[in-house]
Amino acid sequence: MQLDIPLSILLLIIVLVGTQIFVPSIRKWVWPAIAVIAVGMLAVHPYFALVWAPPEREMGDVYRIIYVHVPQIQVALVVLAINAGCSLAYLMKKSWVTDALAEASAEVGVYMGSVAVLLGAIWGKPTWGVYWDWDPRLTTAAILIVVYTGYLTLRRFVEDPDKRATWSAVMGIIAFVNVPITYMSVKWWNSLHQKQSSPKTVDPQMVWVLHWSQVAFFALMTTFVWHRYLLAKAQREKEVALPEALPPARPEAA
Numbered sequence: 562m563q564l565d566i567p568l569s570i571l572l573l574i575i576v577l578v579g580t581q582i583f584v585p586s587i588r589k590w591v592w593p594a595i596a597v598i599a600v601g602m603l604a605v606h607p608y609f610a611l612v613w614a615p616p617e618r619e620m621g622d623v624y625r626i627i628y629v630h631v632p633q634i635q636v637a638l639v640v641l642a643i644n645a646g647c648s649l650a651y652l653m654k655k656s657w658v659t660d661a662l663a664e665a666s667a668e669v670g671v672y673m674g675s676v677a678v679l680l681g682a683i684w685g686k687p688t689w690g691v692y693w694d695w696d697p698r699l700t701t702a703a704i705l706i707v708v709y710t711g712y713l714t715l716r717r718f719v720e721d722p723d724k725r726a727t728w729s730a731v732m733g734i735i736a737f738v739n740v741p742i743t744y745m746s747v748k749w750w751n752s753l754h755q756k757q758s759s760p761k762t763v764d765p766q767m768v769w770v771l772h773w774s775q776v777a778f779f780a781l782m783t784t785f786v787w788h789r790y791l792l793a794k795a796q797r798e799k800e801v802a803l804p805e806a807l808p809p810a811r812p813e814a815a
Contacts, residue, residue, distance in 0.1 A: 596784045602777035614770045623687050628770055630680040632778035634702065637674035640666045640782055641709065641740050648733030651726060657801070660726040661793035662786070663733055664716060669785045671709045673778075678702055697750040701743040708736045722800045 610628035617624035647663035650656070681699065682692040693699065712732050719725035746752060 592784065592787050595780050595787075599777060599780035599784050602773065602780065606774060606777055609770045609773055614766050615764055617767075620688060623684070626680055626684045628774045629778075630677055630684060631771065632774045633673050633677035633680065635775065636778050636782045637670045637677055637705075638740055638744055639779075640673065640786060641670040641705070641737065643786070644670060644709075644733050645737035645740070648730035648737075651730045652734075655723075655726070657726075657794060657797040660730070661797055662790050663729065664713075664793045665786050665789035667709050667712050667733065668789055669782060671706060671713065672785075673782065674702065674706045674709070678706065697746040697752050698743065701739060701746050705736075705739050705743050708739060712736055722797060 606628070610625055614625065614628070616622050644663050644666040647659040647666065650659040651663065678699070681702075685694070686692050712729060715732060716725055716729050719728060
């Protein structure tokens with residue numbers, strides 16, 4: 562079972578990211594509120610996922626990892642799409658805001674994607690018999706993590722802020738090509754990985770818990786991205802404010 566991301570969640574993320582960047586006056590209360598929502602929802606999440614939701618007919622209780630695995634990969638794909646949007650925005654009009662947000666979203670995307678792949682491997686062993694298979698979904702997800710790890714590595718090795726931002730923006734746009742491929746892989750190819758399910762074919766309790774999980778992890782993602790964005794933006798401001806290299810010190814007179 563893998564349900565698509567509700568449109569309402571996507572719109573919520575877009576509104577939150579946009580307002581936090583362009584409407585500074587509401588930052589003081591919105592982000593703490595989102596963090597509280599994330600913590601509160603995740604606190605009761607284990608009860609809903611492990612106790613309240615019924616077991617799956619074929620897999621029994623093993624399937625319950627879906628309530629963490631699926632939201633993690635969905636969050637990763639969305640946040641990497643934010644990276645691509647910020648990369649394009651930076652090339653159109655250079656701004657440390659979009660560059661910092663691009664870095665933050667890529668870092669959170671790599672983290673969330675890595676956790677999702679790890680959880681998928683744990684789930685695969687009892688259901689497929691192996692931890693890993695070169696299935697189109699698994700392969701494209703692994704490539705995604707490797708490529709964006711390279712993106713973050715590039716940012717660490719280029720010292721000049723302008724060159725780093727420009728080169729990273731170009732790489733971010735190119736890397737994004739694999740995001741829709743990863744998402745559509747189970748629809749385009751005969752894949753071992755299960756396809757998205759319809760809420761009409763799944764127990765309503767399962768659907769409800771999965772949507773709860775999606776909202777909780779998206780709230781967590783926005784909190785991570787925002788705080789990482791603040792750190793990245795502060796670093797940019799520090800770099801561009803550094804004075805030119807000082808001339809070599811003159812030897813003291815004897």
